[in-house]
Amino acid sequence: MTSQSAFLDSNRLVYSGAAPSPSEQARRARRWGWLIYAECRLRRMKAYFGTILVVALLYPVLYLAAMGIGLGSLVNSGVGGIDGVPYLVFVGAGLLVSTIVTESTNEFTFSIMAGFKWEKTFYATQASPISPAQMVIGEVVGVFVRLFAQAIPFWVALLVFGAAPSGWSWLIVPIAAVAGISFGAPLMAYSATVEDEGYQFAFVQRFIVMPMFLFAGTFYPLAQMPPYLQWVGWISPMWHGTQLGRIVSYGMENPLWLTVVHVLALVIPIVVGVALSVRVFTARLMK
Amino acid sequence: MSVIEASGLTKTYGELNAVDGISFEVAPGESFGLLGPNGAGKSTTMRMIGGTSLRTSGSLTVLGLDPELNGPEVRAHLGVIPQQDNLDTELKVRENLILYGRYFGLSHAFLKRKADELLEFAQLTEKADEKVDNLSGGMKRRLTIARGLVNEPKILLLDEPTTGLDPQARHILWDRLFRLKEEGVTLIVTTHFMDEAEQLCDRLIVMDHGKIVAEGSPASLIKEYATREVLEMRFGSERNASVVSQLEGIGARIEVLPDRVLLYTPDGEGALERVAHVGLRPVTSLVRRSSLEDVFLRLTGRSLID
Amino acid sequence: MKGLAAVYSGNVQAVIERGFRVIGNQNWAIILSGFFEPVFYLLSMGLGLGGLVGVVTGPGGQPITYAAYIAPALLATSAMNGAIYDSTWNVFFKMRFARLYQAMLSTSLGPLDVAAGEIFMALFRGLLYAIGFLGVMGIMGLTTSWWSLAMVPVALLIAMGFASLGMAVTSYFTTFQQMDLINVALLPMFLFSATLFPIEVYPVAVQWFVMAMPLWHGVELMRALSAGIFTDATAVHLSYFVVMTVSGVAFTTRRLRALFLR
Numbered sequence: 001m002t003s004q005s006a007f008l009d010s011n012r013l014v015y016s017g018a019a020p021s022p023s024e025q026a027r028r029a030r031r032w033g034w035l036i037y038a039e040c041r042l043r044r045m046k047a048y049f050g051t052i053l054v055v056a057l058l059y060p061v062l063y064l065a066a067m068g069i070g071l072g073s074l075v076n077s078g079v080g081g082i083d084g085v086p087y088l089v090f091v092g093a094g095l096l097v098s099t100i101v102t103e104s105t106n107e108f109t110f111s112i113m114a115g116f117k118w119e120k121t122f123y124a125t126q127a128s129p130i131s132p133a134q135m136v137i138g139e140v141v142g143v144f145v146r147l148f149a150q151a152i153p154f155w156v157a158l159l160v161f162g163a164a165p166s167g168w169s170w171l172i173v174p175i176a177a178v179a180g181i182s183f184g185a186p187l188m189a190y191s192a193t194v195e196d197e198g199y200q201f202a203f204v205q206r207f208i209v210m211p212m213f214l215f216a217g218t219f220y221p222l223a224q225m226p227p228y229l230q231w232v233g234w235i236s237p238m239w240h241g242t243q244l245g246r247i248v249s250y251g252m253e254n255p256l257w258l259t260v261v262h263v264l265a266l267v268i269p270i271v272v273g274v275a276l277s278v279r280v281f282t283a284r285l286m287k
Numbered sequence: 288m289s290v291i292e293a294s295g296l297t298k299t300y301g302e303l304n305a306v307d308g309i310s311f312e313v314a315p316g317e318s319f320g321l322l323g324p325n326g327a328g329k330s331t332t333m334r335m336i337g338g339t340s341l342r343t344s345g346s347l348t349v350l351g352l353d354p355e356l357n358g359p360e361v362r363a364h365l366g367v368i369p370q371q372d373n374l375d376t377e378l379k380v381r382e383n384l385i386l387y388g389r390y391f392g393l394s395h396a397f398l399k400r401k402a403d404e405l406l407e408f409a410q411l412t413e414k415a416d417e418k419v420d421n422l423s424g425g426m427k428r429r430l431t432i433a434r435g436l437v438n439e440p441k442i443l444l445l446d447e448p449t450t451g452l453d454p455q456a457r458h459i460l461w462d463r464l465f466r467l468k469e470e471g472v473t474l475i476v477t478t479h480f481m482d483e484a485e486q487l488c489d490r491l492i493v494m495d496h497g498k499i500v501a502e503g504s505p506a507s508l509i510k511e512y513a514t515r516e517v518l519e520m521r522f523g524s525e526r527n528a529s530v531v532s533q534l535e536g537i538g539a540r541i542e543v544l545p546d547r548v549l550l551y552t553p554d555g556e557g558a559l560e561r562v563a564h565v566g567l568r569p570v571t572s573l574v575r576r577s578s579l580e581d582v583f584l585r586l587t588g589r590s591l592i593d
Numbered sequence: 594m595k596g597l598a599a600v601y602s603g604n605v606q607a608v609i610e611r612g613f614r615v616i617g618n619q620n621w622a623i624i625l626s627g628f629f630e631p632v633f634y635l636l637s638m639g640l641g642l643g644g645l646v647g648v649v650t651g652p653g654g655q656p657i658t659y660a661a662y663i664a665p666a667l668l669a670t671s672a673m674n675g676a677i678y679d680s681t682w683n684v685f686f687k688m689r690f691a692r693l694y695q696a697m698l699s700t701s702l703g704p705l706d707v708a709a710g711e712i713f714m715a716l717f718r719g720l721l722y723a724i725g726f727l728g729v730m731g732i733m734g735l736t737t738s739w740w741s742l743a744m745v746p747v748a749l750l751i752a753m754g755f756a757s758l759g760m761a762v763t764s765y766f767t768t769f770q771q772m773d774l775i776n777v778a779l780l781p782m783f784l785f786s787a788t789l790f791p792i793e794v795y796p797v798a799v800q801w802f803v804m805a806m807p808l809w810h811g812v813e814l815m816r817a818l819s820a821g822i823f824t825d826a827t828a829v830h831l832s833y834f835v836v837m838t839v840s841g842v843a844f845t846t847r848r849l850r851a852l853f854l855r
Contacts, residue, residue: 014408015470018397019439022363028392029359040386047377051773058777066784071642073794074659078647120373126339127367128390128438129359199623206626214637224641286341287300 029129037130037138042145055103056150060157063095064088067219068163082221085165085250092163093245094218096154097176100147101238104180105187105209107143109201112191117198122285132281136274139188140181147177164249171248179241182266183212185273192280212236217243240265288351290315290442290473291336295345298331298497305331307497308345313475315441318468320484320491321477322579324589328497329477330370333444336475337367349442363391366435370446370477372427374419380430381406381415388437401437408463409433425456432463442473449483461486481579493583500586505579512585513577514539516555520562520569521547530567537561542584549584551577600849601705608702608710612717627718628725631671635664635729638789650791653822661735665815666788668726668744669751672719673808674779676752679715680759681775684852685766694853704849712756716749723748730819738821747818747831751811754834757841764845764852782808807837 019025029036045052072087082090115122125135151173158164164172187204194200215229216222216236223230233239240262246252247259254262291313298306306328313319321329334340335347338354338361347354354361375383384402385395393401406412409429414422422430428448435443448464449457464487468474478484484491485505493501493508501508518538522530527548534541538552548569552558555574562569583589616624639660651657687693697707723745730736759775766772785792785799786808792800803809810830817827845852 014405014436014467015439016401016404017439019393019401020397022438022440023360025363025391025393025438026357026359029363029390032392033359033390036389036392040389043382043386044375044377048770048773051770054773054777059780062781062784066781066789070785070790070794074646074649074790075642079645082645119376120369120371121375123339123369124373124375124387124434125390127337127362127365127369127435128387129362129392130390131358199620202623203626206630210630211633211637214633215641219637220641220645224644285339 026129029134033130033134034137034141037125037135038141038145041138041142045142045146052146052150056153059099060096060154063099064092064157064161064163067091067095068161071219083246083252088161088163089165089250090246091219092158092161093172093249094242096151096158096172097179097241097245098213098216098218098238099154100151100176100180101183101241102209102213103150104143104147104184105204107146108139108184108188109191109204110198112139112188113194113198113201116192116284117195122281126285132285133278136188136277136281139277140185140270140274143184144177144181147180148173151176158249166249166251168251169249172245175241175244175248178266178270179237179244182237182241182269182273185270185277187273189273189276189280192277192284212238234265237266237269288315289313290317291319291347291349291475293332293336293345293347296332296335296342296347297344298328298335298340299343304497306335306342309492309494309497309499310345311492311499311502313473316468316471316473318474318476318487318489320488321475321494322479322481322484322488322491322583323477323494324479324583327494329494330446332494333367333446333475333477336444337362337365363438364440364442366438366440366443368432368435368443368445368448370450372431374427374431374434376419378419379415380411380417380419380422383419383430384434384437387434391438393438398437405433405436408436410459423456425452425459428452428456428460429463432460436467441471443467443475445474445476447477447479449478449480457483481583484579493579493586495583495587495589501582508579508582509577511582513581514551515553515577516551517575517577517581518550518552518555518558518562519547519573519575520550521571522567522569533565533567534562537565540585549581551581597705600703600846602701602703603706604702605706605709605713608697608707609713612710612714624718624721627675628722630674631667631722631726632729634667635660635733639663639733639735652817652820653824655820655822657820658735660733661737661819662816663789664730664733664735665744665819666786666812668723668730668748669808669811669815670783670786670788671722671726672748672751673755673782673811675719675722676715676754676756677759677775677779679718680712680756681763681766682772683715684711684760684763685769685772688853698853704853705846707853708760708845708849712753712760715756716752719749719752720745736819738819740821741819744815744818747811747814750834750838751807751814754807754837754841757838757845760852761841761844761848764848782806787812807833810834 068088068091072091075082075087081087122135126132155164155170155173158169211232215225216233216239218238222233222239243252243254244259244262247254289312294310295308296306296310297304297308309332321332323329331340335342336349336354338358341355349361350364352361375386378386381402384405385398388398388401406415409432411426411430411433414426419427419430432448445464449460452460464474474487476483476487488505490504491502492499501512503511521527524546527546528543530548531541531543534548534550537558538550540551542549550558559572559574643659646659648656649659649662651662694707698704727741727744730741785803786806787803792803810833814827814830817823
């Protein structure tokens with residue numbers, strides 16, 4: 001134990017008088033709370049930055065080498081490519097978008113529940129001038145930045161593998177990040193309602209994310225599936241994102257109306273998801 | 288002018304009146320306690336003060352502001368130390384202070400220095416780069432309190448500040464809080480520990496089932512609702528109830544608990560002699576000063592810690 | 594290492610009994626959900642992608658459908674994933690957060706009782722999934738030999754190999770971040786072990802690397818059983834897992850004190 005004299009001057013340490021006035025603190029928080037929160041969200045990722053980095057750098061290479069080249073050799077010898085391009089090019093855009101959407105799932109399930117239940121960080125934040133709505137916006141912005149950053153090395157891998165011939169292919173980076181949020185924002189609203197230990201997230205993983213990855217046009221065109229299963233694609237942000245990704249990565253032909261549908265199908269869930277999340281966060285934190 | 292004014296403050300959850308029309312005022316620099324058992328409505332009251340729980344009815348102002356309408360402004364004045372530590376385990380000790388300060392719109396330049404000062408204050412300087420998980424319970428608590436001070440608040444809300452701490456850690460904490468009080472900081476403390484309320488609070492309200500059952504300084508409450516001393520006797524669980532008739536008239540008042548008999552009297556030793564005189568031999572006996580525990584027992588007929 | 598008596602009290606059944614009690618309390622949908630993952634893969638890849646791939650070369654050089662090609666591999670992968678999950682994440686969680694083992698080991702149970710009981714429970718779940726998946730294969734007409742029934746015990750052998758190894762590895766881990774590395778090791782194993790396409794598409798050096806990995810042997814073993822066509826290599830694959838299991842159990846037993854008594 002430290003001796004008594006070691007903290008004689010503790011009051012001076014606590015009240016320096018250098019802090020801005022409470023009204024100034026409140027003014028800043030009202031205005032910039034969402035951005036401050038997003039910044040903090042990103043800094044907290046430092047704890048698992050190693051994993052993010054390994055996934056961001058290793059997964060593109062693994063997936064492209066296995067699915068693009070390995071599996072591609074079977075497909076190309078079977079039907080000679082898809083949509084007029086080698087299988088590697090077709091599947092590359094799908095793998096990028098689906099990987100980013102899957103990563104988004106991780107950020108919007110357990111970490112949201114932990115903030116309410118295990119670590120109660122949302123309650124801690126709530127004791128500051130930051131509002132629940134600002135937390136929601138901050139979550140979305142913070143994760144968006146992460147997904148955007150993570151999509152960049154994957155896009156570079158596409159280029160290196162020769163899987164993104166179009167000059168517009170860089171646009172797949174923001175598309176994938178938006179698709180991630182499009183799935184993540186409504187998921188966040190749901191995660192914020194979870195009161196128990198979160199076993200529901202195993203269901204989300206196994207009955208939503210996994211089927212989306214497998215059945216929503218990542219590995220083959222939606223038309224390859226029986227018509228009664230194609231709705232899986234239509235309701236999946238992964239599919240809409242993947243299709244937009246293919247348009248920019250190799251110039252897939254797509255009617256204008258359908259492209260508009262893809263864009264709307266990504267944007268609307270974000271708006272709805274954020275609005276719902278604000279309601280759920282506010283209700284739960286203000287209880 | 289009062290720092291906090293509550294009038295008819297009520298919070299209901301469905302059928303349950305968690306807080307049931309309480310009124311109180313807190314003066315600047317005062318150390319104000321909310322005492323009561325679990326579920327009495329203390330934490331809910333605290334959260335309403337911070338504007339993080341919406342009241343059902345009644346009025347409440349903090350520095351003249353309504354926390355529901357001016358949440359950010361009110362909370363910028365407050366340091367909140369919750370009952371359960373909600374430290375960010377994904378951040379290191381020092382980062383916890385800095386990022387929490389960011390929520391108050393404070394600059395990195397300010398926070399870098401501030402964090403060092405607070406670590407010093409909380410005696411955690413050597414742990415600055417540790418993970419939160421590696422801290423002991425007492426250290427986590429001190430870090431939570433240091434975090435609540437990051438915006439240099441003049442009002443501190445402390446919800447059960449020392450629950451779960453060992454005696455030594457509690458005394459260190461009380462010492463810290465006492466120093467803040469000397470600085471002129473207003474402390475609002477909920478507790479179900481008598482000794483804590485007696486150590487820290489100038490004035491307190493005793494709450495039960497969401498209502499205020501008594502109000503005053505610890506000394507005045509003890510004076511009003513208890514005698515100077517208490518004689519605690521154990522006769523064995525079978526006999527505690529049956530000896531009461533023989534004890535009649537020895538003290539000012541008798542309370543029979545399942546495991547012991549409490550005899551309220553100005554003179555404990557004298558009472559013990561008189562007990563021996565009527566031919567009773569308690570298995571154990573103890574004379575002590577009355578405490579807020581006795582006040583609560585008197586007011587509600589129940590013990591504070593169940 | 595001290596004698597066996599120091600780590601074993603001969604009371605595994607108490608741990609197993611608790612395991613079954615937990616299954617009884619658990620949400621059955623959760624247990625059932627584990628069965629769907631390989632089935633989804635089989636439907637998506639086997640049927641959807643199979644339409645594009647057409648016919649591939651199966652065991653013994655005979656042409657088989659793509660679904661029949663990947664199904665045995667998916668069963669092997671599922672056995673691996675389940676066993677690894679139970680012996681790493683599950684063990685780690687129970688130790689660090691639920692503090693379950695702490696309570697168990699403060700009774701007369703020894704670490705070996707706990708480890709053996711947990712592995713038994715992992716194998717029991719693996720057994721259920723293997724039977725279920727074999728049923729799906731049967732319904733889809735992807736099994737052509739009675740030998741395919743032997744895929745169930747072999748799935749348990751694969752699971753046993755991975756579970757014993759997984760527990761030993763977990764004894765070295767201290768944080769959740771390190772646990773993430775396990776997934777990083779499993780994914781390439783799944784992607785490259787001749788699960789979805791033959792390894793011949795890669796350079797010889799890569800092939801040798803893949804053939805050193807356990808999952809490849811599991812996949813080849815399953816594939817041979819599903820078709821009932823065996824070669825000398827089949828004995829090698831089988832021995833690989835026997836050796837892996839025996840050394841895994843020995844390794845884990847050595848590490849028990851480090852794993853549980855920290």
